[in-house]
Amino acid sequence: MTVGLPDDEYTALRDRVFTTIWKELDPLEHQIEDTETIPLDIVLPALRNCGAFGLIVPREYGGAGLSIAQYLPILAEFAKIQGGIRTIVHVHNSFAHALSEIGNEEQKRAILPGAAVGEKSLAFALTEPGNGTGMDLSTRAHRDGDDYVLNGRKWLITNSDIASHFLVLAKTADREVSAIIVPRETPGFTIAALPETMGCKGAEHGELTFTDVRVPATNLVGAEGEGIAHLERALEISRVFIAASSLGTASRALELSLAFSQERVTFGKPIAQRQAIQRYLAEMAVDVYALRGMLADVAAKWDRDQRIPAESSLLKQFGLEAVGRVTDRALLVHGGIGYTRKYPIERLYRDARLNWLEEGPPTVQYLVAARELLGGYQFDDAFDSPAR
Ligand SMILES: Cc1cc2nc3c(=O)[nH]c(=O)nc-3n(C[C@H](O)[C@H](O)[C@H](O)COP(=O)(O)OP(=O)(O)OC[C@H]3O[C@@H](n4cnc5c(N)ncnc54)[C@H](O)[C@@H]3O)c2cc1C
Incomplete structure (x- = not known):
């Protein structure tokens, strides 16, 4: 049972986020639409200052620990203004929340406190250019001693410009998909931009390439094959x-x-x-x-x-x-x-x-x-x- 924040604390947080949305972020709409670029030097500090990055990170990891009933109206408010900003907030919170549910204690301690204050961020890498989604994935991760070695490609991965970590879905056996965390700076991991989108402009949805990318086996989320x-x-x-x-x-x-x-x-x-x-x-x-x-x-x-x-x-x-x-x-x-x-x-x-x-x-x-x-x-x- 998630109860979230007490009413008065929730109202104060919600009002602070709403004020940021309408006073600081909404006025950027034309600039973002004209340039197809989100001014991250303005938007990220604004989101950090109002607490938007920690909304559904549990309180023990430094977040606000909102219930889902409390979070949904805030996310809905973001969807009223320029859509690229909404996608940044959505993907960040969604996968910080996912890690809080499926990650182990060590993984949560490593990422969630930073995510709660917007210094770290987890992007989600499932979709591929050459294959369908699910069992048809072609990205592979094989075990080599204490490491996994990843090879493959992903595309359309939101927040590829700002994420510090990527939750990558890869095949670890013929009929087995696993979820593995890949830090942004890992050797062999490159990120390229894709063309601009129809809407939600300015958000980045990049193409990821993994060439013999080696990460510790402790980066596996959950059990192998349960991705x-x-x-x-x-x-x-x-x-x-x-x-x-x-x-x-x-x-x-x-x-x-x-x-x-x-x-x-x-x-x-x-x-x-x-x-x-x-x-x-x-x-x-x-x-x-x-x-x-x-x-x-x-x-x-x-x-x-x-x-x-x-x-x-x-x-x-x-x-x-x-x-x-x-x-x-x-x-x-x-x-x-x-x-x-x-x-x-x-x-x-x-x-x-x-x-x-x-x-x-x-x-x-x-x-x-x-x-x-x-x-x-x-x-x-x-x-x-x-x-x-
Ligand atoms: C702006 C943007 C941001 C995104 N962000 C992310 C992200 O952060 N992480 C991520 O992993 N992905 C992301 N995606 C990818 C998105 O989730 C996929 O584009 C979407 O799920 C469709 O998959 P696809 O593009 O591979 O389409 P395809 O699988 O090629 O599908 C094309 C069409 O065929 C249909 N189709 C495909 N296979 C079947 C089947 N077996 N049976 C019946 N119909 C089928 C589909 O429904 C669709 O209508 C993003 C996409 C966009 C546009």
């Missing part, structure tokens, strides 16, 4: 984080649309008085409200130590579809001017599309959810019918 199980555990909650990001982006698009529809006058009346526009607004609100409810449900379950394998994939899928619909409608409410950079709608629209791909595309979410449901998965909530 897929660790991956599933880490992605279960990380998919919820993506859905919270979808909620933040959708909520901002709705807020902007409500305001714009009352300002924009056509044929002598604000467009908000037209039933067609009211329908768009109400449909957007249906998605936002449903997503809020689903997030509250999974957060409560996770915080009371329940696994959520079906919910997390269903929620991630619903979130990306919801934010897709909401940003489509927000663009329509804004009309032609919404397609320009006068309003943040066009940026929210582009930023949201990353939610399709993060932590697995829709086909993977369908597969995971269907596998659970066909296996007899129960949602374990008040709607269950014990009589049948």
